[in-house]
Amino acid sequence: MLDGVFIENYAAPPVDEREILRYAGNKADADESLKKLLDECLRECLPVLSYRVCYAVGKARELEETFGGEYKGTLLTRRLCGAEYAAAFAATVGLGIDRLILRYTEVAPTKALLLQAIGAERIEALCDAFCKDMQTEWATKGFKVGARFSAGYGDFPLTAQRKIFALLSPERRIGLTLNGSLLMTPTKSVTAIVPIGGNATLSGGCAECELKECEMRGGVRGQGT
């Protein structure tokens, strides 16, 4: 069933400024000057973002098999074991924000930091929008959709990125590339697997993660969505 890869363009999801500030390491409300700077950054960067996703859907077992034996028994297996279907997707908000970050890194570091935070919030919002669409679509067929997980989560190694890229060819489809260190450019991008149907498990949220000293622990997204 993994016969086609689809491309989806999204409209901009609503912006969550508190989440942006949290990513920027600001744990209080923004004071006036920070708020002004954030507005300036948003004005400059929102118009250059694009919201693109490419994905493939198939039987959960088949998808797991395309990863090969070395990933057996990892989080991949645990999350997919109860699922009937699964999707693999790659999402990016495009290179425009990387260009702005590069522009300001040397000459305006605070702006660069805020742009980084905006990018993080935007790509997560795009992934949320995509997963929500999946939920709606599969709900009509009576299937539940589980939480997405990525290479690098828990014991699911980052090397799996190569398999995901071979499967989806996001280079051609949405302009997403993987470098020798398994990092993606545009940097504000995500690849992930989504279990569908059966008893597709919800994520354990922050509790599932091994990084116990994380500053973000217990944040908005850590509540176990």
Added chain:
Amino acid sequence: MNVREFLQNNIVVLDGGTGTLLQAAGLPLGELPERWNITHADVVADIHRAYFDAGSNVVCTNTFGANALKFDGAELEKIVASAVANARKGAELSKGKQPKFVALDIGPSGKLLKPYGDFAFEEAVALFAKTVKLGVKYGVDLVFIETMGDSYETKAALLAVKENSELPVFVSNAYGGDGKLMTGATPAAMVAMLESMGADAIGANCSLGPKQLAPVAEELLAKASVPVLIKPNAGLPQTDGARTYYDVDEKEFAAELVALVKKGVRVIGGCCGTTPAYIGETAKVLAGVSPLPLTEKNIACVSSYTHAVEFDKPLLIGERINPTGKKRFKQALLDGETDYALNEALSQRDKGAQLLDVNVGLPGIDERKTLTEYIEKIQAVVDLPLQIDTSDPVALESALRAYNGKPLVNSVNGKRESMDAVFPLVKKYGGAVVALTLDENGIPETWEGRVAIAEKIVNEAARYGIKKKDVFVDTLTMSVATDKNAARTTLSALRFVSREMGLHSVLGVSNVSFGLPARETVNASFFALALENGLSAAILNPASVEMQKTYRAFLALNGTDENCGEYIRFATEILPAATPATVSAAPPAPSGTEGGSPLQTAISEGLKDRATALCKELLQEVSPLEIVNGEIVPALDTVGKAYEEKRAYLPRLLMSAEAAKCAFEVIKNHMLSTGETQTKKCKFVIATVKGDIHDIGKNIVRTLLENYGFDVVDLGRDVPPETVLEAVRTHGAPLVGLSALMTTTVPSMEETIGLLKAHAPACKIVVGGAVLNREYAEKIGADAYAKDGMETVRYAEKIYADLCKNK
């Protein structure tokens, strides 16, 4: 007949999708299709045969991803050899009677080039060169560079073809729904660069269906003098649950393509989802349609990696990135401090410059290396086309290679030596060139003499195939203070070259007033006269209000400014803001930070303009050293302490660091003008280790260290261990900071530490980054771990104090 000749009078039909057909023949998703050239040679040859039967003139070899990143040398050669053989076999087996050609297909590397990705431009050129050489060896008729989403990678591929073959080359890019490449280039920008580099056909393929690609095709047609190529998808992929299909059928596809051919498109074919049936239908409908003649568009333009700038109205070239007469920039060049130029680049862009001149010529620096570095860095920061300004041909070639777009080259002159050196480079790398009207006999005193040199240069350029439209004459501005006829001579020559010879022109304006008081008044009048005499572009300081007034007023008077809209905007918005240039130091700062002087408050509140103004004011009474020690450092300490105690957060820490930097800049300028020297604490080499491109943390640490007076040598990201060691040795640095974000790059941090400990044992190493902690830092041999920028500063201060004690 070769394909170049065939192209002159015929419509060229390419093939359709290959991947689509291979998948239909059983190629599983995730397997490399290029291997099928060897394992399923008959299947591949039969696909080519089917396209030739359908009427294709050109089929592309099944080598989209055949590069040395995916295959080792031996397998790559075997793949290209089989791929070409399969295409030839397809031609033999076909019943088609049309002329048939085989194109070496080259797709993107799959890696993104620097500065966004980690793939160096020269690595990309070398990668494509390997495939091109194999294509030449196995006898293809042309090269087809396709589906490129990045203008820089496109340039690398085209350069590889030009450097390794004489073959005709078609270049096709993948445009998104917004009509731009993934990296932001418009069709006009691509035409500017590719045509100037000598592509035989320029076009668009993939990502969109014929209807969505039509606007791109029309823009290409409007700009390109060479044939335009279109190879769309069969619409967009859809699914009905059981199977995937594309939403444009053969008939609709053919009809859309024929409509494009009637608008002037010369080369057509199909991409994803198209089959021999699509090509057959298109070829059938095309029979009897004759091609529109190719027309010379004669557009004078240059381009950046995002857009083309046409010289259809007078333009401003920012002159500020040039060390001549600028102590501060000279110092920055010697110190390897690029911020100065980057700030100038951004501020000139904000002031309305449409191009930027870049000159780093200074005795004692390696101009080739420095110019290339500046071109790369400035391009990463601003999207304006650049004017590469150097008299050193070696530096020029290196900068031209690195430039992403079609630059303006400054300059060539009438000397034989200059023309012999510069024209071959302009021809090879593409570009427009400024022609100075001087030669072996110096600068002619008469306007006729300068016109004669302009003629000589244009004729010589033509011998290289460089068009008239790409030669911009500079009739040389001289001071009226030393020769009363100087301005008249320049203007008469300018008038003749622009009006009678139809050439474009460039002038540096401000020389005219050299030696006179109130220079801006003279400059502005001279600028107005030059504009009226046909000047295409002036090299000047865009921050000069007088020049801006003249420029905006001229455009309004000249009929170039519709409804005087631009002028009104300038007069009502920009002019009032520009005139009283002093930012008041007077208003009290918003309260909220405990105590401190006004400057300290401005810094801790992160108010840049106010910190600058206050620091200038203070310098009239207080010595620079007292300001640094009594104001700036205490303010930084206050915020630093608040951050450590979690009363202030990261954005505030950075904002006040930026404000402090502004105050430091005022002090630096002051000290340069009085000849005082500033002392820095000690060298601090900083880098994100090899394999890691995350540099947010490293950049924050650098900013803080600089403010605390350390002489930071920033090696950037993805830095090999040997480079760190070399920097420590060259600079005699007692301190190194290394950053890593990912678990996978910690080994390369460990390796770097090992190398430093073995060869520079006196040097102290502090490490940081998300994957590290104190324990782990110790385990890999670091001298210290710092959890954030402030802790790094504290550690560096401690080591520095120890160094001072031991002296």
